[in-house]
Amino acid sequence: MRDVSIIGIGQTEVAEHWDRSLRHLAGDAVLAAIEDAGIEPTAIDALYVGNMLSGLLTGQEHLGALIADFVGLRGIEAVKVEAACGSGAAALRLGYGAVAGGLHDFVVVAGVEKMTDTVNAETTTGLVMAADADYESIHGLTFVSINALLMRRYMYEYGIEHEAFGHFSVNAHHNAVGNPNAMYRRPVTVEQFSRARMIADPINLLDSSGIGDGAAAVVLCPSTMAGEYQNGGVVCIKASAMATDAVAVHDRPDPLWLSAVEASAFKAYQQAGVGPRDIDLFEVHDAFTIMSTLSLEASGFAERGKGVWLAQAGEITREGRIPICTMGGLKARGHPVGATGIYQVAEVVQQLRGEAGANQIANARLGMAQNIGGSGATVITHILEAWD
């Protein structure tokens, strides 16, 4: 297997892009990534597109061929990859495998989602397709309410008040201020968090990431070929690992332990030859504050029941022990679901290149991005390292 590097990144602003269709968003990100890499488009072998909801919400499947053609790559191998909200990083995982294994040399991986201006159904109907249709959503559960059950259980088991989760939201919004691609570029306080309106008790508006339209893309190639493409700087993929779990939360022996997060993170640590202490920043899948908490615990950054204290102690800020959501996270950058996994990776690349502007983590060498499908049923972890 060959080492794989990221030689280009592209992102659109996450927003309500009423004037941009899915192909325009994806096109903007893909073309920006190709330009950033400084690569000839004719060198590109394949396009993998991460997307969850294009069928239900926009009446369009077949995004591989559609986007390949739109960006001027008609004819190349192209597919869509879906793993609920983990679709972006799942596509990257397959792209990584194709380059590492020698199937392709140059692969573009894009994530795209258009969640406003929908056809066929509303976004809430779309998002719950990440859960078990026959055993969860059929009872009227939404995706938020499944997470609300987890949060309620966590608060009960560990005797934690809702306000304690507020620091995740404060951190994410604080970091989004410096990210021109973020949807919510304004700070919030713990007081505002506590007063935010209820969505699905105990999850309130500021526990929840915002949906939006957006696309992000990366260009991959074997590390041995990456030296020629130092246009924007090169970052090496040290580890790529995916694991799954039961989709329905009630099927898991312990609903407060995300086994697939643990399996995916520790496979990644092993592949990279590192541990949680070596990670300089961690793009957490903070779809809800409870998911941040559980992810930090299962990834080895906090003991069971203690994840929320990392946030309260300030350890997740840019100056803390393990900065998370350094560009705003899902919470404040926004969560265009199938694109999120690629945004996370593109943001880690920005940090490792030293191009994160006001949000730069000092001396960042090793960054981790973790993308989750459903409430922990598909988890993909990537560890990236800066080139000298």
Added chain:
Amino acid sequence: MRDVSIIGIGQTEVAEHWDRSLRHLAGDAVLAAIEDAGIEPTAIDALYVGNMLSGLLTGQEHLGALIADFVGLRGIEAVKVEAACGSGAAALRLGYGAVAGGLHDFVVVAGVEKMTDTVNAETTTGLVMAADADYESIHGLTFVSINALLMRRYMYEYGIEHEAFGHFSVNAHHNAVGNPNAMYRRPVTVEQFSRARMIADPINLLDSSGIGDGAAAVVLCPSTMAGEYQNGGVVCIKASAMATDAVAVHDRPDPLWLSAVEASAFKAYQQAGVGPRDIDLFEVHDAFTIMSTLSLEASGFAERGKGVWLAQAGEITREGRIPICTMGGLKARGHPVGATGIYQVAEVVQQLRGEAGANQIANARLGMAQNIGGSGATVITHILEAWD
């Protein structure tokens, strides 16, 4: 890159399975394939699921984790791959790449589709998502009517009467009689074809493949490891090739020439070191009779404008020069869209193992399966060879 073999296959009957959900269908096929291979389930590294419509039609995405868990493989790497009606073979293409490149040793690739008993929208709304939503379906075109435009143009350009296409339908139905998994196990005549009721002029009911519920699966491993799993016989994947084209038919310079079929087939021939003359049977993507015609031409089995004559001359029958749709094809086995590509490959495996029963092609050594997404926008060609 390692050589890759298929060591097990599984198929459910294509039918209206009102009593079986998507996970049950997929589970049946996956477990049958694992049993056929004689492999320990714990050896399996990953599951790739080809599916197009589960979100819109069943309210369920996230099939990778869902099906992995259901078949007792909780925890393994699992994703869904989508490329419209080419989803099945697109998943196989990625599974092939993962094994060939060394990312995984044992991969199960399943295709599944549940098209009856729908939620959110009707099947016609689902199928047109293979076309261009912004430029084709927005004008009211259905997927059948796009193919009807192609067929009308073909008849006009080459001065061909509708009845000439009937032999494709006759051949498919004749072959389905001997396939216990086929949906329409009854012969039809050219006279019945000519009298069939109109769907979208000039496409009538017997020009069209039937939708249905179904699932198929294959187990892959490196050929060097395949010798241990001769339970059901082993077949080698000699070539795997994917190509794309513009999704919207009006964007193609010549709507009657399927460029992606040509590119995919000829890449596959090159990889396998063979030509059309060496192929003993060809599972064609006969979603409509016009697609069979155009595919035979672009794959090098007939000159431009002459594909339909191959059928009329009897060359596509089991005794002909290039037997196609040997187990009934999409037309009569049925076309559960995301599963079709895997059915095609499983049927080629049956032929190469000598297990096709009454439908056996004598001395079949080299078989080709070609799965198409949209009206030619994504094409995946696999060439399989019998082991001695």
